Amino acid sequence: MEALPVGRLLRPRSVAIVGASPDRGTIGNNVLLNLERSGFAGAIHLVSRSRAEIAGRPCVPTIDDLPKGVDAVALVVPEAAVPDAVEACVRVEAGSAVVFASGFAEMGGPGRIQQERMERAARAGGLLLLGPNCIGYTNFADGTALTFEPLGEPPRRVERGAVVIAQSGAMTTNLRLGLIAKGVPVTAAISTGNEAVAGIEDFFADALAGEAARLIVLFVEQVRRPRLFLELVRRAKELARPVLMLHPGRTARARSAAMSHTGALAGDHALMTAVLENENVVLTDTIDEMFDTVALLARWPAPAPEGAAIVTNSGAFRSVALDFCAEEGLDLPALASETQAKLKTMLPAYAAIDNPLDITTIGISQLDIFGRTAQAMLEDRAVGSLVAAFIPGAPVLQVARGRSLVPVIEASVKPVAFALFGDETPLAPEFLEMVHAASVPLFRSPDRALRAMARVQDYGRVLARKRRAPGAVAAPKLPSGAVAEHRAKAFLATLGIAVPEGGVATSLEAAAALAHKIGYPVVLKAQSADLPHKSEAGGVIAGIGGAAALAAAWQKLHANIARARPGLVLDGVLVETQSPPGIEMIVGARRDPDWGPVLLLGLGGIWTEALADVRLLTLDRSAADIEGELLRLKGAALLKGHRGTQAADLAAVAQVAMILGDLVLACPALTEVEINPLAVYPHGAVALDALMAGA
Secondary structure, three states: OOOOOOHHHHOOOEEEEEOOOOOOOOHHHHHHHHHHHOOOOOEEEEEOOOOOEEOOEEEEOOHHHOOOOOOEEEEOOOHHHHHHHHHHHHHOOOOEEEEOOOOOHHHOOHHHHHHHHHHHHHHHHOOEEEOOOOOEEEEOOOOEEEEOOOOOOOOOOOOOEEEEEEOOHHHHHHHHHHHHHOOOOEEEEEEOOOOOOOOHHHHHHHHHHOOOEEEEEEEOOOOOOHHHHHHHHHHHHHOOOOEEEEOOOOOOOOOOOOOOHHHHHOOHHHHHHHHHHHOOEEEEOOHHHHHHHHHHHHHOOOOOOOOEEEEEOOHHHHHHHHHHHHHHOOOOOOOOHHHHHHHHHHOOOOOOOOOOEEOOOHHHHOOOHHHHHHHHHHOOOOOOEEEEEEOOOOHHHHHHHHHHHHHHHHHOOOOEEEEEOOOOOOOOHHHHHHHHHOOOOEEOOHHHHHHHHHHHHHHHHHHHOOOOOOOOOOOOOOOOEEEOHHHHHHHHHHOOOOOOOEEEEOOHHHHHHHHHHHOOOEEEEEEOOOOOOOHHHOOEEEEEOOHHHHHHHHHHHHHHHHHHOOOOOOOEEEEEEOOOOOEEEEEEEEEEOOOEEEEEEEEOOOHHHHHOOEEEEOOOOOHHHHHHHHOOOOOHHHHHOOOOOOOOOHHHHHHHHHHHHHHHHHOOOEEEEEEEEEEEOOOOEEEOOEEEEEO
């Protein structure tokens, strides 16, 4: 849970370059030029076997000839020489080293062995290692660059802005350049590569410790220390610094689970997404989406949870936007009556006063209408943000519209995306100069503007979300492994979850007595902790209407089990009242060893695996939040009432989910608990099957 200190690497007072070169275009020369151009004011030591001096700077032949205690060493050496070079850095008590070379753990086999060797040497010697397989870093806040990527013109100092941390070198450069082009200042860009020693978490922690990082931008292929990462994310939330992350792999196969559907459906990426989004991390699906969302949050880091207003001068775009926003989940609230009245005084009688708002062709004759309508919509309390999407028109019109709208955006405390149609159609230089001088986020794609604003709205909602405190639940004494259904249900019943009436019978006579007591029709279920999935083994027989049918079902069930699981000894057979048909759902909770506990909700029964239509939630979600998530399922139409059927009791489902969440929190030994199916009715819900498992 402790981050490694990276200050000597990022803010060194002395630097050594091993493999320095006077030849332009070489890695060794690029590193030296970048260091000089960045304005580094500390001591620079050069190591070269073939040169006595480079550009007037003296060279020593080996690392062992360096003075003791150099803060940072850039290793521009071949892959085969890296482990020896790392060990030499330890001998001269260097504080840190950057390894650019590739061919290590990413290649597997011998490369992994070599990386493990350098890691052991570095950790034993207290040497912070960046890489291997990285491009290094640029620190624009403190004037240091240890990277072989040609930086060109001397980079300017940036006191506060975005800190980019990426495991990919190419993505580090891409994000840095793209954000700067978007008008977002970048204070540091760090490539962590294979992370033999120092990783994403260490540089994340360092960024939060100082004042230079206004927001954190991450490209992560693997979070190696999830618990520390979560702690840092929570710290960023306390500091009101947005964290945005692109994490490829959402389509990867979910991790296998030995027992529950919950485990199988809560794949690594999906589970991580649920936890991080709950902790205010903005997870983007594409690089473009990352650029666009950062551009908005860099200027407005604390957006409101309310939906967006759209103002445009295209009636056609109004229709397009309605469809697009519905698909992206961007809410478009109705305008307040006061706002509508104000807009009516500005626009022609034939204008439809609505959200999205088409200002019509009046914008050609009244050039100030763009800013006036935008201001009116931003003043609406139901509006949390604005997308102003316009046809730019001729250069003179662009400038006039900019003069009307840019001051409104510049003064706005609510996020505003300024989008212009026409794709890459050239814009007037005077217009662009005006927009850039005001640091207004400008989009050439209205689609991208709307998508980014949807992410900003999601972020604002998480910021505003009220977290539910866990309820008090008695923790059961759990054995290791699965718990038989009848025991799980008996315990869940004590927590207030409804289960069918019934009991366990060990003989046909006892089963008949139970069936007579609770009333036909009944269901028979084989019971054993070693039989979590009874149906597949023929261990569930339903629709038993009388004593004769019960006797036949009893024999059939035992024959099925003997054939499917020879030698399995049952606890008995659960005899239960057959519940009436309802909407079958799955409600589960599991404790992930990396990311902690989560809830899973979705359509249950036979639909669980067929559709995999589920929502993953953290355990602090309120009943209202859970009900809202249920309505985001693809099969939500079934829950709302379909073809004359009544709506399902979503409040009952939410209550069951909260109980399971509280149970997992109260019982650290509980690895997973699942109700599948939970039969949901217009009033109430009943757990038809249940599974619990302990560590």
